[in-house]
Amino acid sequence: MNPISIVGAGPGALDLMTIRAQQRLKSADVLVWTDSLIPIQITKLVKDDCEKIKTSSLTLEEILLILIKKHKEGKKIVRLHDGDPCLYGAISEQICRLNDEGIEVEVVPGVSAYQATAATLGFELTVPDLTQTIILSRADGRTGKPKRESLQKLASIQSSLCLYLSARHVEEVQSILIKYYPANTPVAIAYRVTWPDEWIKVIPLTEMAKTSQEQNLIRTTLYIISPTLKIGNNRSKLYNPTHSHLFRSS
Structure with a gap:
């Protein structure tokens, strides 16, 4: 079966999403997304027949039950987080619970x-x-x-x-x-x-x-x-003509 994709939506702008994030959204059968933190425009990347499930009113346990159920149905699932899911995304408990069910998880980073x-x-x-x-x-x-x-x-x-x-x-x-x-x-x-x-x-x-x-x-x-x-006049030494390194002599 396909892994569940935990995807970082980035800060909000559609064009600040990674290519991989957009690809996962476009191929998703089920979108489970934090609707209180992500602009609705991003969800329009999914297919017309993609099932969209909002999570702002759900507990983590309820979200996990949905992910497990949809995965057992053979669906390709995207769990969409705002920003970068590795920062304050509460993904550790999600991954552990899903792994306990034998479900593989991939994490797609996002701009924070x-x-x-x-x-x-x-x-x-x-x-x-x-x-x-x-x-x-x-x-x-x-x-x-x-x-x-x-x-x-x-x-x-x-x-x-x-x-x-x-x-x-x-x-x-x-x-x-x-x-x-x-x-x-x-x-x-x-x-x-x-x-x-x-x-x-x-x-x-x-x-x-x-x-x-x-x-x-x-x-x-x-x-x-x-x-x-x-800032004032704080120049980096790396590009200073008086500074030599592996690729440039002073």
């Missing part, structure tokens, strides 16, 4: 919101002498995090910090970050990046909570806190 946001703004998140590190994380929230990954520890590095699933906790997040980053550190707030109603703004760290609340942002929001969003 942090990549789309940086590209939309035209900024690099790893700039020489500012930071060479990107951290992808989230506020502690109700689900919590390992203590070794507390926001305080992550912020103390002062790298490019990308926070998912944190809009509901923005006041607490700002109060922690401002203890470690300079108050004027740029913060990119990205709501539904690459969607038709995309909203992105770069503001100082001190305005992070206020701006979020003014825009009533509680979900589908990413924060990028990074000194690279306000």
Whole structure:
């Protein structure tokens, strides 16, 4: 039988999906998709007779029962996730359960919101002498995090910090970050990046909570806190004429 394909839809724009993702959608008999997080335009890639099942009101257990049932019927199934399914996609428990049923699973990666946001703004998140590190994380929230990954520890590095699933906790997040980053550190707030109603703004760290609340942002929001969003003359050594390497002598 065909494996179940867990496919990353990317941030929202149809042309930011991978070719493989589009191929899987076009050949699917059943589409099981997170309708609350993915634009409906993407689902139009499937065949006219493809069965579409929305999951916004379903539990993980209910979704798994559907996947197992449809697979036993010999259907070619796409489980469509927003962004990249390997980031906050809850795919581990899906894969384990499906593997227990003897069902093979493939994962098709997608462009993540942090990549789309940086590209939309035209900024690099790893700039020489500012930071060479990107951290992808989230506020502690109700689900919590390992203590070794507390926001305080992550912020103390002062790298490019990308926070998912944190809009509901923005006041607490700002109060922690401002203890470690300079108050004027740029913060990119990205709501539904690459969607038709995309909203992105770069503001100082001190305005992070206020701006979020003014825009009533509680979900589908990413924060990028990074000194690279306000760059000066920070040139990479790789392309500097004074720098030699394997393929070029100085």
